[in-house]
Amino acid sequence: MRYTPAMRLDAQLRGESALIERIARQARDLPSLAQVTVVEAIGDDTAVLQVGDQTLLWTADMLIEGVHFRLDWIDARSLGWKSLAVNLSDIAAMGGEPVGALLSLALPPNQTADWLDEFVAGFMECAHAYRTRLLGGDTNRAERITIDVSVLGVVSGRPLLRRGAQVGDLILVTGALGGSRAGLEALQAGKGESVDLMSHFRPNPRLEVGSLARMLGATAMMDLSDGLAADLPKLLRASNKGAIVRRTAIPVHDAALRWAQAHNVDPVAFALAGGEDYELLITAPPATTPTLLEQIPQQTGVPLSVIGEVIGSGELWLESPEGQRESFGITGWDHFTV
Amino acid sequence: MRYTPAMRLDAQLRGESALIERIARQARDLPSLAQVTVVEAIGDDTAVLQVGDQTLLWTADMLIEGVHFRLDWIDARSLGWKSLAVNLSDIAAMGGEPVGALLSLALPPNQTADWLDEFVAGFMECAHAYRTRLLGGDTNRAERITIDVSVLGVVSGRPLLRRGAQVGDLILVTGALGGSRAGLEALQAGKGESVDLMSHFRPNPRLEVGSLARMLGATAMMDLSDGLAADLPKLLRASNKGAIVRRTAIPVHDAALRWAQAHNVDPVAFALAGGEDYELLITAPPATTPTLLEQIPQQTGVPLSVIGEVIGSGELWLESPEGQRESFGITGWDHFTV
Numbered sequence: 001m002r003y004t005p006a007m008r009l010d011a012q013l014r015g016e017s018a019l020i021e022r023i024a025r026q027a028r029d030l031p032s033l034a035q036v037t038v039v040e041a042i043g044d045d046t047a048v049l050q051v052g053d054q055t056l057l058w059t060a061d062m063l064i065e066g067v068h069f070r071l072d073w074i075d076a077r078s079l080g081w082k083s084l085a086v087n088l089s090d091i092a093a094m095g096g097e098p099v100g101a102l103l104s105l106a107l108p109p110n111q112t113a114d115w116l117d118e119f120v121a122g123f124m125e126c127a128h129a130y131r132t133r134l135l136g137g138d139t140n141r142a143e144r145i146t147i148d149v150s151v152l153g154v155v156s157g158r159p160l161l162r163r164g165a166q167v168g169d170l171i172l173v174t175g176a177l178g179g180s181r182a183g184l185e186a187l188q189a190g191k192g193e194s195v196d197l198m199s200h201f202r203p204n205p206r207l208e209v210g211s212l213a214r215m216l217g218a219t220a221m222m223d224l225s226d227g228l229a230a231d232l233p234k235l236l237r238a239s240n241k242g243a244i245v246r247r248t249a250i251p252v253h254d255a256a257l258r259w260a261q262a263h264n265v266d267p268v269a270f271a272l273a274g275g276e277d278y279e280l281l282i283t284a285p286p287a288t289t290p291t292l293l294e295q296i297p298q299q300t301g302v303p304l305s306v307i308g309e310v311i312g313s314g315e316l317w318l319e320s321p322e323g324q325r326e327s328f329g330i331t332g333w334d335h336f337t338v
Numbered sequence: 339m340r341y342t343p344a345m346r347l348d349a350q351l352r353g354e355s356a357l358i359e360r361i362a363r364q365a366r367d368l369p370s371l372a373q374v375t376v377v378e379a380i381g382d383d384t385a386v387l388q389v390g391d392q393t394l395l396w397t398a399d400m401l402i403e404g405v406h407f408r409l410d411w412i413d414a415r416s417l418g419w420k421s422l423a424v425n426l427s428d429i430a431a432m433g434g435e436p437v438g439a440l441l442s443l444a445l446p447p448n449q450t451a452d453w454l455d456e457f458v459a460g461f462m463e464c465a466h467a468y469r470t471r472l473l474g475g476d477t478n479r480a481e482r483i484t485i486d487v488s489v490l491g492v493v494s495g496r497p498l499l500r501r502g503a504q505v506g507d508l509i510l511v512t513g514a515l516g517g518s519r520a521g522l523e524a525l526q527a528g529k530g531e532s533v534d535l536m537s538h539f540r541p542n543p544r545l546e547v548g549s550l551a552r553m554l555g556a557t558a559m560m561d562l563s564d565g566l567a568a569d570l571p572k573l574l575r576a577s578n579k580g581a582i583v584r585r586t587a588i589p590v591h592d593a594a595l596r597w598a599q600a601h602n603v604d605p606v607a608f609a610l611a612g613g614e615d616y617e618l619l620i621t622a623p624p625a626t627t628p629t630l631l632e633q634i635p636q637q638t639g640v641p642l643s644v645i646g647e648v649i650g651s652g653e654l655w656l657e658s659p660e661g662q663r664e665s666f667g668i669t670g671w672d673h674f675t676v
Contacts (some may be wrong), residue, residue, distance in 0.1 A: 019443075019454070022458070023443070023458050023477070026458045027471070028459075035437075036392070036490075036593065037491055038471055041473045041520065042472070042473065043471070050391050051387065052391055052392055054374070057387065058438075058473065059474065060398075060440040060474070060488050061476050062444055062476045062484070062486060066481065067476075067478060099373075100376060100379075102396065104400040104486045116357070116362070117360065120364045120365075124364050132375055134365040134379070135376060135396065136397065136398070137361075138398050138400045139358055139361070140402060140406075142404075143481070144480070144482070145403065146444075146480070148476075148486035148488075150396075150440060151351050152374075152490075156373075163663075186562065226346070242368040257510065
């Protein structure tokens with residue numbers, strides 16, 4: 001299809017997916033070099049490269065002041081942590097472990113050295129917690145603070161892609177959902193002090209969980225950056241499957257529950273549309289799931305919940321305890337439509 | 339040294355080098371993973387990783403609207419080309435070849451689909467010319483177009499670092515200098531039509547040259563992104579050496595010559611401070627240099643000039659034909675001080 005010149009972005013490029021698809025359309029194949037084979041390009045949590053007998057994972061994520069964060073809300077140290085953590089979450093989603101990071105950073109001319117040192121301290125705090133080295137990058141000036149982090153990881157054996165979900169697989173999520181959104185809503189309402197902001201400011205990439213899930217026989221995995229309602233459809237589309245999700249099985253974060261109740265909002269709907277949770281979404285066969293449910297919380301301390309089941313049709317339903325089904329809308333976070 | 343809180347960036351972080359040093363200060367070492375060894379971290383044109391028997395190169399470069407480019411000057415297709423080319427130039431500077439790229443792109447909400455398609459077409463044009471695959475990235479919105487490209491490459495054998503220059507080595511540069519700056523000056527003066535803008539808009543990463551120079555016994559190499567006057571001192575500092583550069587040996591780009599003459603500026607000084615040439619700066623032993631001078635232009639079509647010689651002291655001189663020496667000031671392009 002040929003586009004109409006001078007159409008506006010909001011008409012033709014609505015949503016990040018449309019933008020990615022428009023870019024991917026032109027990203028045709030090239031013959032691989034002898035030394036490096038491309039296993040996965042655009043479409044999963046990371047690119048996958050085969051280098052000799054090693055499988056490398058490669059990802060990048062950009063954070064921009066005024067779009068992803070506000071300086072009057074987030075402190076420099078938390079922002080440094082988060083810039084790296086969101087990338088490590090992509091490595092976790094493939095079942096890999098991080099190797100190193102490049103940090104591209106653009107600062108306004110009036111930014112303080114104090115702020116920069118705190119930012120780097122937070123970045124390195126996360127780097128040390130998850131054994132990632134800072135290997136280089138680029139520095140620039142800009143009107144708004146702009147951060148782009150690229151991370152390389154490795155995975156032993158085969159990475160866990162989005163497209164492996166099978167009919168009958170159970171659907172699992174780590175931790176609880178909506179905590180980061182509760183923090184964001186509180187900040188937007190000028191009530192940041194009323195909520196625990198750690199989920200929003202310092203997400204913990206689920207690296208141990210991702211690695212264990214891969215080894216214990218999970219079939220597909222991705223990280224939840226845009227909310228379950230937006231991300232589950234991506235995994236299902238990649239697998240060409242559908243799902244039934246049980247409403248009462250969704251683990252709602254305490255902060256999300258309190259925020260939703262205080263504002264007369266359905267807590268489950270609130271949690272489903274909560275971006276930036278950076279929990280893992282996992283599918284696993286029924287026979288394997290009990291092992292995951294036992295081993296993962298025990299070995300990592302991270303809770304794991306079964307929330308539903310993969311079905312063969314492309315439909316996606318949210319089911320009430322009474323058996324009533326409602327369509328599971330794609331209402332998650334998208335930087336282009338929010 | 340402890341900084342004084344609330345000092346301004348322009349006092350303490352003047353210049354990109356100061357900013358990088360401030361970041362690098364906190365980037366302490368971690369034990370390597372078994373699968374991947376870090377050979378070079380911050381400080382050269384790319385990071386270097388050893389993965390099995392393969393040596394990987396990894397770099398990132400950010401381009402921001404209003405800082406690095408203006409949309410009323412550069413067309414979308416050229417900007418796409420340039421975004422990738424400046425990264426490939428870093429791979430060339432190590433003597434490597436590119437494998438793939440990640441593209442992080444943030445667009446203002448009013449950007450057109452037409453513009454995006456043209457940008458990606460230019461990016462892919464460069465990718466195909468230099469056998470690089472687009473493997474992923476990130477998309478966002480922002481007030482200003484923001485592009486960060488990360489590239490992975492491989493190198494057969496040992497990469498050519500900045501720190502290998504030896505006393506007595508000759509100093510060489512590819513192509514001619516100042517052409518990109520002449521284009522920029524013409525654009526700034528509203529006379530873009532008077533100058534060939536290809537050097538500024540569509541730099542050619544010197545991948546073939548870099549690879550040949552490595553194989554033919556060059557001792558050190560880097561790419562010229564900030565101008566010879568700013569970049570040569572970086573190579574010499576890394577090698578702990580000095581240099582004498584012969585003023586009349588500097589290859590001045592035709593466009594730079596014409597611009598300088600029309601504006602009563604010394605063409606050599608103009609070319610030395612010309613950023614974004616993306617030519618290669620190479621050092622090689624006197625015994626090896628004749629082979630480089632013969633083989634590189636013959637096999638790649640790229641001119642190569644001897645411009646001076648490495649000396650043992652840390653001094654850096656620009657020498658006139660009459661033997662007069664002037665100090666070689668660091669007056670190249672810096673996004674933080676210009």
